Amino acid sequence: VEGVVDSWARQGRRVLALAERRLDPEAGSLPERDDAEHDLVLLGVAAMIDPPRAEVPDAVARCHDAGIRLIVVTGDHALTARGVGESVGIGRGGLTVLGGDEVDRMSDRELDAVLATPGELIFARSSPESKLRITDALQGAGYIVAMTGDGVNDAPALRRADIGIAMGKSGTDVAREAATMVLTDDNFATIVTAVEAGRRVYDNVRKFIVYIFAHTTPEVVPFLLYALSGGAIPLPLTVMQILAIDLGTETVPALALGRERAEPGLMERAPRTRAQSVIDRSMMVRAWLVLGGVSTVLVLALFLGTLVAGGWSLGADVGSGPLHHTWQQATTMTFLAIVACQIGTATAARTQRASLADIGLFTNPLLLWGIVFEVCFAAVIVTVPVLREVFGTAVPEWWQLALLLPLPVVVWGCDELLRRRARRHAR
Missing domain, CATH: 1.20.1110.10 (Calcium-transporting ATPase, transmembrane domain)
Incomplete structure (x- = not known):
C-alpha cells in the first residue's frame, strides 16, 4: 500500500486512505477522535488529481527565462508537491523538497542557508507560520518577493510580501483584502503577464x-x-x-x-x-x-x-x-x-x-x-x-x-x- 501511495503521489496525485473500525454499540457515548482512530482496517486508497492548466508550463519557462526563482510552499505531501512541480517544469537547475517539520526545526540561520542554495525549492506540509518565515528570510536576503495565497491563514504572508497575490475566485475575503494584486482568473500565467506588463x-x-x-x-x-x-x-x-x-x-x-x-x-x-x-x-x-x-x-x-x-x-x-x-x-x-x-x-x-x-x-x-x-x-x-x-x-x-x-x-x-x-x- 505504501508503494502505491508513493507511486501515485509522485505523479502529482492527492491520495486519501479509507479505513474503518467497528465500535461496540453498547459502549454508550462515542469515544473521542484520538481514541477512536486506531486499530483501523484499511479499505483502500483513492487518488485525486487537479491537473495544472495547460498554460502553466509555458508560464514557468518564461519565469525561468526572466530570472524569476519559483519556490512552492504548499500543504500537500512532499511527493505530491514534487510531482506537480516537476510536471510543470519547476526545478530547472535543481529541485530540493523539504517537509514542514524540517522547516519548523530549522533556526533562522539554517533557513537562510537553505534559501541561499542554487535551484528551486518546494516546502511541503507547510504551516502559515512557515510561509511568513520564508517571506521574511527572502526579503532579508535582498529578494523581491511575490507571494500567492487564497486562505485566511495566508493573509499575514500576503501582507508581508512585497507583492501579495490573492486568488479572486477561490480566495477568501481576508486574503483578497491583504493582497496587493487579485487574480480574477486564479491563473498563474496571469502573474507572468503582469510581470511583463510591469517591465514594459x-x-x-x-x-x-x-x-x-x-x-x-x-x-x-x-x-x-x-x-x-x-x-x-x-x-x-x-x-x-x-x-x-x-x-x-x-x-x-x-x-x-x-x-x-x-x-x-x-x-x-x-x-x-x-x-x-x-x-x-x-x-x-x-x-x-x-x-x-x-x-x-x-x-x-x-x-x-x-x-x-x-x-x-x-x-x-x-x-x-x-x-x-x-x-x-x-x-x-x-x-x-x-x-x-x-x-x-x-x-x-x-x-x-x-x-x-x-x-x-x-x-x-x-x-x-x-x-x-x-x-x-x-x-x-x-x-x-x-x-x-x-x-x-x-x-x-x-x-x-x-x-x-x-x-x-x-x-x-x-x-x-x-x-x-x-x-x-x-x-
Whole structure:
C-alpha cells in the first residue's frame, strides 16, 4: 500500500486512505477522535488529481527565462508537491523538497542557508507560520518577493510580501483584502503577464526620460557659448522658441513613447535589484552625450552656418541692420534643427537594446502622429506671419530646409550603432 501511495503521489496525485473500525454499540457515548482512530482496517486508497492548466508550463519557462526563482510552499505531501512541480517544469537547475517539520526545526540561520542554495525549492506540509518565515528570510536576503495565497491563514504572508497575490475566485475575503494584486482568473500565467506588463511600463518610463533629457543639451550648450563668448556669438534661441519646443513640439511624441510595445527579449532579462534607480548613469550618458551631443553638434553647425552664409563675423552686431534678418533665420534654423533632431531622438528612444528593425518602424502609430504634429506645429510657427512676429522666426531658404532632412537619420543612426555594439558585447 505504501508503494502505491508513493507511486501515485509522485505523479502529482492527492491520495486519501479509507479505513474503518467497528465500535461496540453498547459502549454508550462515542469515544473521542484520538481514541477512536486506531486499530483501523484499511479499505483502500483513492487518488485525486487537479491537473495544472495547460498554460502553466509555458508560464514557468518564461519565469525561468526572466530570472524569476519559483519556490512552492504548499500543504500537500512532499511527493505530491514534487510531482506537480516537476510536471510543470519547476526545478530547472535543481529541485530540493523539504517537509514542514524540517522547516519548523530549522533556526533562522539554517533557513537562510537553505534559501541561499542554487535551484528551486518546494516546502511541503507547510504551516502559515512557515510561509511568513520564508517571506521574511527572502526579503532579508535582498529578494523581491511575490507571494500567492487564497486562505485566511495566508493573509499575514500576503501582507508581508512585497507583492501579495490573492486568488479572486477561490480566495477568501481576508486574503483578497491583504493582497496587493487579485487574480480574477486564479491563473498563474496571469502573474507572468503582469510581470511583463510591469517591465514594459518601466522601460517606457525610461524611454520617456531619455527623450526629454536628450533635448536639454542642444538647448543649453548654445546658450553657454553665448555666455562664454561674452555675446560675441549671438543668442541661438529666443525664449518663445524654447517654450515652443518644450511645451509644443516634444509633448505628443513624449506621451507616445509611453504607449510603446514591449521590446523583443524583454522577458529574458535578469530582474532589477532593489538598489537600481530609474535614472542611472548609462541612461544619462545616452541622453546627454550620445543623443544630446550629436544633436548639439548638428544644431550649432546649422546655426553658425546660417550666420556665416548671411555675412556674419564673430562679434558683429545682429540687433539691427541686414544681419538682424540673418540672425532670425539662424535662430529659426536652430529651432527647426532641434525639432528635426527630436524626430531622430524619438525614433532612437523607442528601444533600449533592440534595433529598430526588430521592433518595426510603424508599430507605434501614436508616435507617428506625434511626429506629424510637431512638424506641422513648427511649420505654422515659421510660415504664419502673426506667429513669426510672436516667436521671432523667419522663413528659411530652400537649401537650409534641405539640410534639415538628414538630421533625424544622423541622430538615430549614431545611437543605433552604439546599441548594436552593446548587443555584440553582451553576446
